[in-house]
Amino acid sequence: MKIISLIDAPPDRLLRIVAFLGGHGVRRRLLALGFHKYDVIELDSRSIFRGPVLVRDLTSDTSLALGRGIAQKIMVEVIDQRK
């Protein structure tokens, strides 16, 4: 399976987190907010002007707004083509 950055992932598909590339501070924050490795997530919508992304963690059932810099450091794989 191809591993891509969350920022390049297609919206409205099921994705799985495979790695966090960020520093420890960001990783800990994401863990605390319920974003763990191997969780199934979904890119919800994108904002215009290349703003933050909205991500829904289906495993933990939480939504987060992530700045693009942070979303870039989350590596995912697409686990299905159509929801």
Place this chain on the structure above:
Amino acid sequence: MTKENKFPEIIFIGQPNCGKSTLFNAIAGLKAQTSNFPGTTVKHTHSKVSYLGKILNIIDLPGTYSLNPSDPAERVVLSHLFLEKPDLIVNVVDASILGRSLELTLELIELGYPMVVALNMIDLAEKKGMDIDLKKLAKYLGVPVIPTIATHGRGIKELLETAIRILDNQSAPSSIKWSKDVEDRIEKLEKKLPSKFPVVANKRFTAIKMIETSKLYFDKMLKEVNPSLKKALDKTREELKEMHNAPAYEVIAAERHHLALKILEESTIVKRGKRVSWLEKVDDVIMHPLLGYLILLAVFLGFFLLIFEIGNPIEELLLNPLNSLRHYLLLQLGHSVYYYLIDGLLQGIGGGAAIVLPYFIPLLFLMGFLEDVGYLARAGFLMDTFMHRIGLHGKSISPFILGFGCNVPAVVSTRILESRRDRIITSLLIPFIPCSARTTIILALIAFYLGPIWALGFYVFSIILVAVIGRLISLFFKTPSPGLILEIPSLKIPSLKNILRKTFFQLKSFIEFAWPILIAGSVVLSVFQLLNLDKVINYILSPLVVRGLGLPQELGVTLIFSFLRKELSLIMMLQALGINYQNLLTIISKQQLVIFVVFINFFIPCLSTVAILWKEIGKKIAFLSMALNTSVAIIISLIVRLIIGT
């Protein structure tokens, strides 16, 4: 253990936005601030309640996602939890996101303190199609689980009864074991802890926290104090990392995560084919890449127009009797000492009631509404891009929006920001946000005399100014902002009771703290006028006031007093000019009015804001803020004067 001569201490802990403060309020009355934005409670609130003949000391702590803090608000929780052992923990859990919320619950259970879980928003969970088996959940966790709906006050009796029962028999839960290989490593480290080691809660919890800690100074200190323990700790971390191919803290977080998911799976049935609720559809529109911004703009415009449309007629209605009364007084008493004193008193009381409150109350109410619906987090998401341009990110939107109500809680709420850099920039910008006091001035002078469109323009101008100053300040910081990680809570139908409560609570604090200052200020000005002291101050200030700003010399003294309360300068302005509100334009031009408002609006933050800046961010920043605001006020007023003339 219940301390002697002390009431049993019960602490409320939960993840942000789990309804903890609402539950706390329902029990304690009007104490904690609540909203639908993660992290409104940023400092703890105490309250004593009496139930079934027992007095309980209950404490509401800021919301925290875990016991590994990453912002100053979360640190408050830890210092409280670790320094003083509570007699009971009430863990408030958002039932509708049970899986994630249980991770904190499991961490709290590791402490081994007596505990009860308040499974809040159980109605929301049911609506989502979740069927939670309470008995099973309680059995897995080893602590009682009480379903509650804090907004309706449901389940509170049972919660308090259970709390008292646990306090009486002091039954504490035992931690739930993780995978054997991880447990083995923890146990090994636990055994290495020397007998005099400052253990928090219990040895297992201490060992886990040592593995998890991100504090370099802890590792450094341990290396100095006990090199062999430091070696054992490093070995444990290394082993965990090798086994799981992830940093040790991630291994531990994953253990809790899996355990939480397992408990969720075994205690909860989620019915398939849940319908998309209408709130989710609304959410799609609010967060829409294009419509979202139009709605944001509409909300912003609607917010101020509504406040003006409500406040304006009430203001006019109340001013007439006030003016007749003052006129009557003058006829009766003439220009005597009594007249000055009573008139000062009357201007303070009447000005507060007729000019300030008509705008202040709708503002508080609407602000409470936006908070409780969950719109603030969405505004944070939408505004992130804009905030990046001024060197911050979307999370700072919440302190800014709170700043429109009052700058003081806004500065306190910067605690939700993880980096000090973001806190400093946000705190320096907050005093440029027109708070309710300044909104009153803007509405009462600009909107009333020049029309609401001008007032709106004034707001837009303030926001542009915040952006420009933010951009300039961030040039002084080399490190970039760490970026946005913000939870977006589900939209909620707000409870009218909760909003009214909040409005009342803030109104009460205005009446108790701010109004007396308004009244005292008016009386002092009256005395000044009687003794001709105001003329001395006005003379000293006249180079700035008359030559610089082109305002009547009499207004000098009111600028000084605006440091106490911003509304004070509005009320004192009328008093200083010796004129009724309705006849203001007979002695001051519209241009002068604009310059006066511009200056007052951006001038030195009020005393309370300076005090809170000093306390929260530091002395230097407080002084910097005063200097920054004063220079900006002077520069902007001069530019405005050049443009519009006087």
